[in-house]
Amino acid sequence: MAAIDPLHQFLVEKIVPLPPIQIGGFPLDLSITNSVMMMLVAGVLVSLILGLASRGDLIPNRVQAIGEAFFGVVETTLVTPIIGHNGKPYVPFVFTIFMMVFVMNLLGIVLSLGSLAGFEWTFTPTSQLAITATLAILTFLTVLIVGFVRNGLGFFKLFVPAGLPWPMVPLMFVIELISFLVRPLTLSMRLFGNIVGGHVVMFIFASFVISLGIIGLGGGWGSLGFLGSAASLTMIVLLTGLELLVAFLQAFIFAALATVYLNEVVNLGHGH
């Protein structure tokens, strides 16, 4: 059996090493790693496509139709139904998060072929907890800031559901506070776990193709190994399709939950 290390694909490696910068006594390593590289590619790709898409013509061409389709996903199926007419200012935030997560997920799957071609910088940035946690904490802080700016100290009504009998208030306050504070954790873990899990499963099936193929080359009854090898290859093709769906779905869920959390503080007190 060949050596299997399904987590090797998540190693962060330096591509362009830069000397560490000293900021307030702490060394800050700003080297271009494969993770940074893929995020740059994703950022450039998103800016390019949306830049070309924002022509504002009445009759859209192909690129503009793509851009409008993505914007429609966020505005007409997420923000407007959930937040309502107050939601307009939050569309850019949700749209940015959605596009970044979606393109990073997608590049991780599409360019995973690149590692076969010898590009060592192909990587899935969303498989790093640091990156998903950054996005989740950003969302959490946005919710906090919007909540305090819009409601002042009335923000704490979020933790006391309306119509609650008064003896229950202290208990519910603690429970609601914990469920509020755990949101960045669940938000980051969901994306991270889905992407890591999906890629590990694909890798394990890929290693079956090789190891069963080697058994098959042994001849005799071992030739049956080719059957398992072919079955695993079919499975990878199917799983790639599933992972493309997951790439979109996870970006959509991340954006949807960010919108739901924003809705709670935007429409606080007058339940939408």
Add this chain to the structure above:
Amino acid sequence: MEPAAAKLIGAGLATLGMGGAGIGLGLLFGNYLQASIRNPAAAGQERLWLFVGLGLTETMGIFALVIAFMILFTG
């Protein structure tokens, strides 16, 4: 028992938590399908909440996976 063996058994046991997420997802999609067949007109506007529920349910399974990974690859 050797510690390495106990680690592998523990990781395997940790994945049992995913069964709960499986049951939850089955209930979620089964009930959505049933409701949308009974009232197809209302299916479209509730699809968003289907996916929000999917995300929340799936997190529990993902936690089990992360704990299995933590048992396997740390310490």
